[in-house]
Amino acid sequence: MARAETDPTDPLVSLGLGVDRGSPVPLYFQLAEQLRAAIEQGRLAPGALLGNEVAFAARLGLSRPTVRQALRTLVDQGLLVRRKGVGTRVVPAAAATGAGPRPALTSLHDELDAAGRRPATRVLESAVVAxxxxxxxxxxxxxxxxxxxxxxxxxADGEPLAVLRSHLPLRAPLPPAAELEAAGLFRLLRAAGVVPHSARQRVGARGATESEARLLDEREGAPLLTLWRVVVDATGRAVECADHAVRPTRWVLDQRLLAPE
Known part of the structure; x- marks a missing residue:
């Protein structure tokens, strides 16, 4: 098991951080979970400076990409902030207190339902592919x-809102079409024992393809929002890779954001 080198001035030393290279759990996820627990338990103080990725990776004996992915996971969760030329720091106490709950990992179906809109789903394709x-x-x-x-x-409310494309590993159960049309995918996966834990998501935009325009009642080339998301379970294994196209006139992305200190 790799562990951090001892340095009495390093706030990470007392945490006893380490990774098990023989474990099937990805190294970045092992590190991220240890740091998250330390932050939430108060063992890594608000405002503590972790330094830059190169120094951090050297102290832990890990590759820079592994450390970068672990830190990025916690930045996405609102637990760390990054400042160019300074490094990565635990979110200061004042910012953490005022942040409110972190964005929840929910399906579009459940978001619509919670907003009082009437979600409905049509399954267009369900197949095993390369x-x-x-x-x-x-x-x-x-x-x-x-x-x-x-x-x-x-x-949503009888109007086409989004074309949802998902790829899942074969180990993930795929519910029957009737169930997929009645509930969100996340809810069905949880019921089958596959629990989405966290995700990394990119939001972009592009023009609608011919098929998307037909499905969404838009003209070809009309602007659509795109959501690319990779969802993992508590062990860090991917359970879904999603690529969604959404009508921007029918959906709003509402998030609370914090500025770095």
């Missing part, structure tokens, strides 16, 4: 390996 390169990387499988592909049309 994983393209980007999906394979996201799910941690070989390119061309068999994965489940799911495409749905999500409606």
């Amino acid at each position: 994983a393209p390169a980007d999906v394979a990387r996201a799910l941690g499988v070989e390119e061309g390996a068999e994965v489940r592909r799911l495409e749905r049309l999500r409606l």
Whole structure:
């Protein structure tokens, strides 16, 4: 097990951070979970400076990409902040207190339901396919390996809202179409014992393809919001790679953001 080098001035020393290289749990996830626990238990003080990635990786005996991914996970969760030229710091106490709850990992179906809108779903495709390169990387499988592909049309209050495309590893159960049309994917996965834990998401924009325009009642090339999201379980294994296209005139992304100290 790799452990941090001893340095009495290092706030990480007392934490006894270490990773088990023989474990199937990804190294970045092991590190992120230890840091998260230390922050939430108060063993890593608000405002504590972790330094830059190079120094941090050297102290832990890990690669820089592994440390970067672990820190990025906690930045996304609102527990760490980064400042260019300074490094990574635990969110100061005042900011943490005023932040409110961290953004929840929910499905679009449940978001609509919570907002008082009437969600509905049509399953357009459910099949086992060969994983393209980007999906394979996201799910941690070989390119061309068999994965489940799911495409749905999500409606809100009877109007088409989004085309949802998901790829899932074969180990993840795929509920019948009737269940997928009645509930959100996350809710069904949890019921089957697969619990989404966290995700990394990118929001972008592009023009609607011919098929998307037809499904969403838009013109071809009309602007759509895109959501690319990789969801993992508590062990760090990917359970879904999602690529959604959403009508921006029918949906609003509302988030609370904090400025660094």
